Amino acid sequence: MAQERAHEEGQQHPIKLYLVVWGWLFVLSTCSYLVDYFGLEGYLRWSLILLFMVVKAGLIVAIFMHMAWERLALMYAILVPPGAVLLFVAIMAFESDYTHFTRVTFFGTGNASAQNQAVEYQKSSGSEH
């Protein structure tokens, strides 16, 4: 099998493949930059950012890092454990939501204290110079 032989000699693919992936990474990075440039907001912004991020990461891991040509045993050993991070994200999202709730409840409204803090900071940094 051609695939098996590729492993014996190390990874061997046409240079064109890397150039095409390089081009796509440029296009995707430009797209994600344009999301900020045009100031898209809300769920549209977040979903586009995540979409471009995941596609870019996939291209790098699959092609540049040659994961697409590895055996399933290595692929799962490396790619499944980071899935646990998603669970961690969910836990910490709940946790920070609760922290935010307690802060708003017990420290009063956020905006007033924000203004004070910024003013305090500017005062203290102004006196330093």
Next chain:
Amino acid sequence: MTDSAHPKTLEAPAHPGGWQGFAADWSSDQRAFKSATWGKAMIWIFLLSDTFIFSCFLLSYMTVRMSTTVPWPNPSEVFALTIAGRKIPLILIAIMTFILISSSGTMAMAVNFGYRRDRVKCAVLMLATAAFGASFVGMQAFEWTKLIMEGVRPWGNPWGAAQFGSCFFLITGFHGTHVTIGVIFLLIIARKVWRGDFDSGRRGFFTSRKGRYEIVETMGLYWHFVDLVWVFIFALFYLW
């Protein structure tokens, strides 16, 4: 014992693919990664552990950003640069992103030429990768200087939530350290490739196995990982 009776019949079994192969590889009580050498398996496991480190940094950033009652500074404005009298949002970060992607492209081709035993092209492409990496670190130093001059500290900043500074310095600092280490190793390996150490089996670290250019791919895996981490930092810290 059958093995003493028929020693010649013990031949390597063909490895099945797909799910059956997955189960067989893990249950065979021998080498689990059939196609990957120990070197490749180990760099992947190192990168996995590094993934968890960066994940924890980004997670803690998410946690403090979600839980603060103070507005988060707008990265689009914080990282804007005035070029030719026009304020362009996030432009330096965009340039840094393109530089790092380009370095990944040259690195991927260096690995390819290494396996083709084309050591001059391999070394030149690795040096180009190192140059891209060094310019990335230079821009990051510029960015840090600019922000520190504007009053960003790990404990506060003029625009809003104090946690912005600590997250920024921790995450970009740790990533920049990775890039710097990568540049140093790229220069070391490029010198060895250029001199033909992997052909001659010259004494020294990483060169003991004659005719093996695998270390270039190992180097490449580390470098692509640094680029990969930047993809996440760019999306989650700078663009969010």
